[in-house]
Amino acid sequence: MASLGLDLEPVLDKDGVRLTVDDAVATVTLANPAKRNAQGPALWRTLIEVGRLLPGSVRVVVLRAEGKSFSAGLDRQMLTPEGIPGEPSFIGLARSEDAELDATIAAYQEAFTWWRRNDLVSVAAVQGHAIGAGFQLALACDLRVVADDVQFAMRETSLGLVPDLTGTHPLVGLVGYARALEICATGRFVHAEEAVSTGLANAAVPGEQLDDTVRDLVDALLAAPRDAVVETKALLRGARDRTFDEQRAAERAAQARRLRDLAGLAD
Known part of the structure; x- marks a missing residue:
């Protein structure tokens, strides 16, 4: 059974972020519960470092919080x-110049970007409040399993800001434009039942079952051959940007690569 790395020696442990690696599974833990895992530039820089430190053996990344x-x-x-x-x-x-302001926000966004890499499947285990940047960090992952006490909220608009940490694209993709607008513009809470019914979450479980449920999901993800999962993720991620015929062609090309690899004919 896959480990969530809770008892392993950390590869990195600073700025409220802890990384552990157990062969094919990396666990990233938000580890500043005294501040409810609030986020800032230091944490974001560390998350970027985490993405760069992941060994090539890692297939699944679990994001969790204390x-x-x-x-x-x-x-x-x-x-x-x-x-x-x-x-x-x-x-x-x-007060900074346009180019500097744009570059600063772009740097912050990098902490929320690498989770979507095709060579990884990322799973967020979410309990309690996931607000603003917390909501967007959960949205950065491919899959979300939530505890039954989860409370998602996008509060940026209420502060006179916009969600700018890469959360708007996946949110619209998951729940549609109208519901995404309503969630962001009102800043209201989205609870576990709605999260599952709208596609924000893959499953909701009692809090005490969250780690075990995520562990079972990780085991299932690791059961399939890595290259097949990588190709499938790339197909699915690109599907919205392709026409039907373009997607058919992408499927054919991916399958040709898989068949040649299985037959030992790959380059």
Whole structure:
């Protein structure tokens, strides 16, 4: 059975992020429960580092969090005039040149991007509050399993901002434009039952069963040959951007690669 790395020596442990690796499974844990796993630039830089540190053996990445909340979202100190010591405040960012502001936000977004790589399947195990940046981090993953106390909310619009950490694209893809707009514009909570029924979550379970359920899912994901999963993920991720005939052609090309590989004829 796959491990969630809870008892392994960390590969990395800093800025509220812990990475453990057990052969084909990496576990990324948000590990600052005292601050409800609030997020800021240091945490985002560490998440980017995590993506770069993953060994080639890793097939599945599990994202989980310690404490009652998955992530309460942005560290509100970033919204104050003084900001977080050593980091740009929002006011400071607003005063920067257009190119600098764009580059800064793009750098933050990198923490939410690598989870979608075709060579990995990422699974978020989400309990309690997943608000703003926390919601978007869960959306960065391919799959989401939630505890029955989960509360998703996109609060950026309520603060006069927009969700800018790559969450809008997957949200619309999962629940559709109208519901995505309503969720973001109202900032309301989405609970476990709705999350499953709308496609935000793959499953909802009692909190005490969350880790075991994710472990079972990881085992199922690892049961299929890696190259077949990689090709399938690439096909599915690109399907919305292709016409029907383009998708048919992509399927043929992928299957040709798989058949030649299985027959020992791959380049």
